[in-house]
Amino acid sequence: MIVATLLLAWQRLYFEMQNAHRTALSEAESIMTVVELSNAMSNTNVSPWLSSASSRFSEVVSSSYCSGGRCTADYRQAKAPLCSAGELWDSVCVQSFPRGSALSYVQVRHSLMPAYHATLRDLLVVSVVALLGLGTWFSAEQRLRQQVLRREDQLRHAARHDALTGLLNRAAFDTVLAEHLARPKAERGPATLLYMDLDGFKHLNDTHGHHMGDLVLREVTRRFGQALQDARTSLGRLGGDEFAVILPDVSEPLAVAAAVDALTESLVAPFEAEQMSAQLGVSIGAVVLDAEVHTAEEALRRADVAMDEAKRLGHGKLVLFDDLLGSRARRRQFIQSELRPAIMQGQLFLEYQPQVGMDGGVRGVEALVRWRHPRFGVIRPDEFISVAEETGLILPLGMAVIEIACRDLVALRAQGVALPYVSVNVSPRQLADPQLVAGLTGALRQNGLGPADMELEVTEGAVMEVNGAESSVLDHLSARGFRIAIDDFGTGYSSLSRLQRMKVDKLKIDRSFMDGLGEPGHDPVLVDMMLSLAKRLGVKSVAEGVETQQQADWLRRAGCQMIQGYLYARPMPLEQLANWMATHSGDHDGDEDVWSPTVSAEL
Ligand code: C2E
Numbered sequence: 001m002i003v004a005t006l007l008l009a010w011q012r013l014y015f016e017m018q019n020a021h022r023t024a025l026s027e028a029e030s031i032m033t034v035v036e037l038s039n040a041m042s043n044t045n046v047s048p049w050l051s052s053a054s055s056r057f058s059e060v061v062s063s064s065y066c067s068g069g070r071c072t073a074d075y076r077q078a079k080a081p082l083c084s085a086g087e088l089w090d091s092v093c094v095q096s097f098p099r100g101s102a103l104s105y106v107q108v109r110h111s112l113m114p115a116y117h118a119t120l121r122d123l124l125v126v127s128v129v130a131l132l133g134l135g136t137w138f139s140a141e142q143r144l145r146q147q148v149l150r151r152e153d154q155l156r157h158a159a160r161h162d163a164l165t166g167l168l169n170r171a172a173f174d175t176v177l178a179e180h181l182a183r184p185k186a187e188r189g190p191a192t193l194l195y196m197d198l199d200g201f202k203h204l205n206d207t208h209g210h211h212m213g214d215l216v217l218r219e220v221t222r223r224f225g226q227a228l229q230d231a232r233t234s235l236g237r238l239g240g241d242e243f244a245v246i247l248p249d250v251s252e253p254l255a256v257a258a259a260v261d262a263l264t265e266s267l268v269a270p271f272e273a274e275q276m277s278a279q280l281g282v283s284i285g286a287v288v289l290d291a292e293v294h295t296a297e298e299a300l301r302r303a304d305v306a307m308d309e310a311k312r313l314g315h316g317k318l319v320l321f322d323d324l325l326g327s328r329a330r331r332r333q334f335i336q337s338e339l340r341p342a343i344m345q346g347q348l349f350l351e352y353q354p355q356v357g358m359d360g361g362v363r364g365v366e367a368l369v370r371w372r373h374p375r376f377g378v379i380r381p382d383e384f385i386s387v388a389e390e391t392g393l394i395l396p397l398g399m400a401v402i403e404i405a406c407r408d409l410v411a412l413r414a415q416g417v418a419l420p421y422v423s424v425n426v427s428p429r430q431l432a433d434p435q436l437v438a439g440l441t442g443a444l445r446q447n448g449l450g451p452a453d454m455e456l457e458v459t460e461g462a463v464m465e466v467n468g469a470e471s472s473v474l475d476h477l478s479a480r481g482f483r484i485a486i487d488d489f490g491t492g493y494s495s496l497s498r499l500q501r502m503k504v505d506k507l508k509i510d511r512s513f514m515d516g517l518g519e520p521g522h523d524p525v526l527v528d529m530m531l532s533l534a535k536r537l538g539v540k541s542v543a544e545g546v547e548t549q550q551q552a553d554w555l556r557r558a559g560c561q562m563i564q565g566y567l568y569a570r571p572m573p574l575e576q577l578a579n580w581m582a583t584h585s586g587d588h589d590g591d592e593d594v595w596s597p598t599v600s601a602e603l
């Protein structure tokens with residue numbers, strides 16, 4: 001810009017000087033005309049006129065007229081400086097020579113100052129305008145830069161923080177955790193990561209709406225912030241109702257428990273907003289960030305596993321991650337990913353455990369699912385049923401079990417084994433499945449069977465938990481002729497009125513009650529009560545997990561009707577079951593459910 005301004009100034013000066021020179025030249029020429037005219041009229045005295053010309057424009061330096069060897073006075077005087085120019089002035093001379101014998105000469109000098117002044121003025125104006133423009137541009141630029149910086153700050157903050165609570169978001173928390181773990185061990189010191197999940201938040205959100213849920217989350221954030229007084233703790237919201245915190249200088253179990261107590265305590269006061277009052281708790285998984293934890297991902301995974309376990313144990317629990325928990329979690333992960341294809345590929349099969357009457361006759365068999373894994377061999381249901389329940393895989397698994405049980409029953413009967421029915425276990429999640437009744441009846445019909453050929457074992461806990469639709473499903477199934485057995489009886493919290501209302505066929509007393517049964521000094525009061533209850537309700541009683549003759553003898557004396565346990569038989573594959581039954585035919589006591597070879601022929 002400076003170069004452009006200087007160029008403009010130079011151009012302006014050049015034109016101004018040219019202009020002045022031209023004007024001076026034309027002035028000189030007109031003076032010359034007057035001088036010549038005046039001399040032609042023999043009036044050699046032009047001085048008065050010249051002085052008036054001088055005042056009008058520039059300065060007439062000299063003029064002369066020579067004729068016949070005579071010149072006007074000015075001639076000699078003007079000879080020396082003729083037409084030379086200085087810094088601040090320009091000189092113009094006009095001559096007329098020869099004109100007959102006459103020589104005319106006029107020299108004018110004019111100042112260059114006006115040209116310089118005009119140029120300087122323009123230069124000043126341009127500079128001031130340029131400076132003003134520059135200043136305006138500069139301040140606008142500064143403002144824009146500040147706006148950009150502020151926006152960048154906002155974006156950076158938004159990228160790192162949760163919009164609702166202002167806490168670190170998942171990505172930022174990951175980064176903080178990774179940075180902590182990347183520091184040399186001596187420098188970072190001991191620390192513990194807590195992964196927290198609010199208990200009861202989902203219910204609150206569902207019943208009071210998301211607006212209320214948001215208010216509560218902000219309040220939880222405030223309370224957690226107060227509970228964690230150490231300013232160095234990094235608190236983050238990992239999503240939904242999940243929070244995480246790094247507790248610096250905390251690794252001893254007692255110190256972890258103290259920090260957790262503070263957090264749990266902070267939620268004790270009810271959350272009140274807009275005429276709503278709600279109580280929340282928190283389940284916490286903790287992992288000590290020691291030398292075994294290398295990455296943020298690993299730390300969060302371990303804390304998550306511990307938190308899952310805390311949730312499983314019930315509300316408001318703290319679980320510290322350890323190796324056992326880790327291997328259990330890995331196993332669950334493995335089951336979760338491999339169970340679905342296993343169901344599709346027919347890796348599930350059933351083993352059958354007979355239920356024997358007090359006369360030794362077989363009353364029925366319980367179908368127990370197994371998973372024949374191509375690499376790991378046979379896996380027992382305790383390992384995968386709970387995972388299947390959590391993941392919803394229990395629905396296809398349950399249907400597969402029902403279909404296999406139907407096919408196996410038909411195959412057994414085809415071999416001459418007359419089983420009155422087969423018992424299958426039905427999980428609570430299956431009871432909530434609207435497809436259950438159709439699936440059951442469809443599978444039975446396909447195999448030429450009916451509801452009377454199948455007994456459904458539902459755990460006591462599940463029966464008492466179900467309400468509304470699920471309970472009417474049970475009533476509906478019972479009304480259609482399915483037998484209903486209450487499994488693991490004594491471990492749940494039965495409502496006697498509920499039991500009375502339901503049409504139940506069997507109570508299966510849980511095997512945990514068999515310990516010490518029949519031994520001297522053992523008080524069998526609970527089993528006694530359960531057997532009397534079954535009698536009073538008019539339902540059959542089965543004792544599960546009977547392993548000793550002592551237990552069996554006591555149960556017989558107490559009036560238990562059936563026994564299922566290793567004393568008589570362990571669960572066995574279908575192929576063994578037919579042989580086993582052939583060698584264990586019992587007495588025929590007229591009970592419709594008793595199996596015997598003679599009865600089988602008629603069925
Ligand atoms: P459950 O229905 O109570 O089955 C009885 C369990 O007790 C079986 O374990 C059986 O092998 C075991 N048992 C029987 N007699 C004795 C004994 O004398 N001593 C001892 N220690 N144990 C005995 P299993 O086969 O491992 O099944 C465990 C549980 O898995 C079952 O308990 C049932 O809740 C569940 N389950 C098995 N199959 C299925 C299925 O197809 N669907 C569903 N939803 N659950 C199933």
Ligand code: MG
Pocket residue numbers: 366425457487
């Ligand atoms: Mg069972």
Ligand code: MG
Pocket residue numbers: 487488508510511544
């Ligand atoms: Mg049981």
